[in-house]
Amino acid sequence: MRLSQQLTQQHRDCDAQYSQSEAAVAKEVWQEAKERFADFSDKTLQHFHYEEQHLFPAFEAATGITEGPTKVMRYEHEQIHKLIDKMKEALEQEDKEVFLSLGESMMILLQQHNMKEEQMLYRMCEMQLPRESYEAVLKVLEQGA
Ligand SMILES: [Fe+2]
Numbered sequence: 001m002r003l004s005q006q007l008t009q010q011h012r013d014c015d016a017q018y019s020q021s022e023a024a025v026a027k028e029v030w031q032e033a034k035e036r037f038a039d040f041s042d043k044t045l046q047h048f049h050y051e052e053q054h055l056f057p058a059f060e061a062a063t064g065i066t067e068g069p070t071k072v073m074r075y076e077h078e079q080i081h082k083l084i085d086k087m088k089e090a091l092e093q094e095d096k097e098v099f100l101s102l103g104e105s106m107m108i109l110l111q112q113h114n115m116k117e118e119q120m121l122y123r124m125c126e127m128q129l130p131r132e133s134y135e136a137v138l139k140v141l142e143q144g145a
């Protein structure tokens with residue numbers, strides 16, 4: 001599978017995990033909600049880490065553009081990460097209202113972010129990365145980084 005397809009699939013997997021945690025919170029099944037949200041958070045932060053440590057640097061090296069899309073994506077990761085941390089606190093306190101309201105904001109940000117990557121950045125990476133660099137980032141992804 002191509003790089004963009006695999007990363008897009010990771011976005012979808014994270015969405016599905018979030019829906020499960022949201023459903024558990026709505027039903028106030030707290031133990032399950034905590035486990036599902038931890039899965040979502042781990043997967044999402046691991047995906048951000050891969051992009052920041054491997055994909056974005058490869059794009060920056062290939063294009064010389066460090067103040068462009070990758071800068072915006074890193075900033076958005078930070079915003080989403082902060083909301084995830086706040087949601088963890090709400091979950092610890094078993095505060096359904098706060099969790100669901102933060103979750104709405106977080107998902108809007110995450111969906112907009114993912115769309116920009118899928119429609120623009122991942123495609124640019126596939127076009128711009130030299131073959132060797134493309135193969136290298138793909139390999140790291142497939143090894144589960
Ligand atoms: Fe991202």
Ligand SMILES: [Fe+2]
Nearest residue numbers: 047051114117
């Ligand atoms: Fe992403």
